[in-house]
Amino acid sequence: xxxxxxxxENIVKKYGDFVAVDGISFEVQRxxxxxxxxxxxxxxxTTMKMIAAVSTRTxxxxxxxxxxxxxxxxxxxxxxxxxxxxxxxxxELRVRENLITYGRFFGxxxxxxxxxxxxxxxxxxxxxxxxxxVEPLSGGMKRRLTIARSLMNDPQMLLLDEPTTGLDPQARHxxxxxxxxxxxxxxxxxxxxxxxxxxxxxxxxxxxxDKGAIMAEGSPAQLIRQYxxxxxxxxxxxxxxxxxxxxxxxxxxxxxxxxxxxxxxYSDNGERDLAVITNRGHHPTTSLVRRxxxxxxxxxxxxxxxxx
Amino acid sequence: MKxxxxxxxxxxKPRRWGWWYVAELRLREMRGYVSYVVTSSFGNPLxxxxxxxxxxxxxxxxxxxxxPFLVFVAPALLMSTxxxxxxEEGMYPVLSGFxxxxxxxxxxxxxxxxxxxxxxxLVHLTIRFAFTAGVFFGFLVAFxxxxxxxxxxxxxxxxxxxxxxxxPLGAYAARLEDDTGQFALIQRLVxxxxxxxxxxxxxxxxxxxxxxxxxxxxxxxxxxxLGRTVSYGAIExxxxxxxxxxxxxxxxxxxxxxxxxxxxxxxxx
Numbered sequence: 001x002x003x004x005x006x007x008x009e010n011i012v013k014k015y016g017d018f019v020a021v022d023g024i025s026f027e028v029q030r031x032x033x034x035x036x037x038x039x040x041x042x043x044x045x046t047t048m049k050m051i052a053a054v055s056t057r058t059x060x061x062x063x064x065x066x067x068x069x070x071x072x073x074x075x076x077x078x079x080x081x082x083x084x085x086x087x088x089x090x091x092e093l094r095v096r097e098n099l100i101t102y103g104r105f106f107g108x109x110x111x112x113x114x115x116x117x118x119x120x121x122x123x124x125x126x127x128x129x130x131x132x133x134v135e136p137l138s139g140g141m142k143r144r145l146t147i148a149r150s151l152m153n154d155p156q157m158l159l160l161d162e163p164t165t166g167l168d169p170q171a172r173h174x175x176x177x178x179x180x181x182x183x184x185x186x187x188x189x190x191x192x193x194x195x196x197x198x199x200x201x202x203x204x205x206x207x208x209x210d211k212g213a214i215m216a217e218g219s220p221a222q223l224i225r226q227y228x229x230x231x232x233x234x235x236x237x238x239x240x241x242x243x244x245x246x247x248x249x250x251x252x253x254x255x256x257x258x259x260x261x262x263x264x265x266y267s268d269n270g271e272r273d274l275a276v277i278t279n280r281g282h283h284p285t286t287s288l289v290r291r292x293x294x295x296x297x298x299x300x301x302x303x304x305x306x307x308x
Numbered sequence: 309m310k311x312x313x314x315x316x317x318x319x320x321k322p323r324r325w326g327w328w329y330v331a332e333l334r335l336r337e338m339r340g341y342v343s344y345v346v347t348s349s350f351g352n353p354l355x356x357x358x359x360x361x362x363x364x365x366x367x368x369x370x371x372x373x374x375x376p377f378l379v380f381v382a383p384a385l386l387m388s389t390x391x392x393x394x395x396e397e398g399m400y401p402v403l404s405g406f407x408x409x410x411x412x413x414x415x416x417x418x419x420x421x422x423x424x425x426x427x428x429x430l431v432h433l434t435i436r437f438a439f440t441a442g443v444f445f446g447f448l449v450a451f452x453x454x455x456x457x458x459x460x461x462x463x464x465x466x467x468x469x470x471x472x473x474x475x476p477l478g479a480y481a482a483r484l485e486d487d488t489g490q491f492a493l494i495q496r497l498v499x500x501x502x503x504x505x506x507x508x509x510x511x512x513x514x515x516x517x518x519x520x521x522x523x524x525x526x527x528x529x530x531x532x533x534l535g536r537t538v539s540y541g542a543i544e545x546x547x548x549x550x551x552x553x554x555x556x557x558x559x560x561x562x563x564x565x566x567x568x569x570x571x572x573x574x575x576x577x
Contacts (some may be wrong), residue, residue: 017576027353036375052575053417054413054417054575055576055577056576063311065310066311066312066315067312068313071318073421074319074320074322074323074326074419074420074421075312075315075318075419076315077417077418077419078315078318078322079310079315079317079318080417082417084410084413084414084417086410088409088410088411088413088414089414090333090337090409090411092337092340092409092411093336093337093340097336101332101333101336101408102414102418103331103418104329104332104333105326105329105330105418105420106318106418107319107320107321107322107324107325107329107417107419108317130316149414150489153418156310163320166563172494279546
């Protein structure tokens, strides 16, 4: 196996007394799509900043592309593409100018940035908006422009921090499609997200992070297999009744989670268990049988939901 | 995968030229407000010269310091205009790069270092100040308020003066989380008194003793005195002129050092 592109050993980041990242370790291989999944405030973005060589770690060892971000920040950054959580496009410039000026920061010639900008406008489906100002673009367009900007230097690794937060479903799917194409081309992707479907769609391997520490690691399928059941039956009886009913159906399924708004029953056959519940006379207001997701994994590991 | 030596070779060009790429970006951004820069560059001197040079000067026919009032006030007008722009550029554009548009974070995600961001910012402003001061100087020459031969030195003095106020303010603005009126206060309690009590319209010696310190701490007074010296000759001992220069350089360099530190702290936390 080749050298990992990221090797993190017990990295810690403290802000005064607050420990944002508490000794996490992981490796990312070249061409891999690696996700950090966790709720807001879990330490994902801080970890990402340390990888992106813009935030100095408090302790631990970190190597990115064989170099230490604390000492070789500019060299590491020359090989990265970064999509930050909040858009930081230059509002004073037009769409195409945003790409051109950004490419210059990597030492690209005027001719090279012009050619690359046109290719990436095509990739981001923004060619017809090349001369537009940034401000009137939709949220999805701004994200696509930010992704196009991050690709100006043909990066070895793309870092995406919550890439689709705040986008509507259609814009998310367009973005996922673009990112999936990059993944197919062999670009190493490292992304943070608190959306389980995003993590499942885009990641080959995931670490689940909470309160600055790693709770679990594996592929989405492995994690689901290890920490959840095949199916999940969700039943709702109304917020006052869920707890009461739960006592009478406690023996059904492999395990249960009683949330304020619903009861989750982890099972290998949700429909069968729903029939058992109904036969006992507990007719739920609504019910749903679905396959297990990373949300269930997270709930199992932390006792909390991702969007709590 | 590229090896470390190849990667470092890739990063060599931005390591050398990063400051210029940042200046290039800001010059391109300036296209969006170039009409403001040009209009204010031409409008400001014209208004000042008409109001003070032709209007107020008539009330002081004897002149000041042995020269006509217009000649006395001309260096101060140029300096105060450029230093005021310097103060403005050290506040909102700096905080905006961190807080509202976050452009500094975008730049720092590339091989560009915080020092190069500060460097490019200052290089762009050198060009901008040189343009505005150059236009102002042209008007002063046209109105016969300064001699061309030695007076052009007022342009670099004005740029230095602008940096002497810009960099300390930039250091402060880069540490601010939000503007909750601090900039307006600085305008009213720092920039405006500096304009009024720095020997701009009358010699500092005419200011009451208890207010003279404002002139001494004010970059504007030091820049203005230097401007007067290069415009109509030695008005004070050479050691005092050297002191003016030293104080301006000290403000600009120490301010620049702290501005750099503020940028590093904000961009790498």
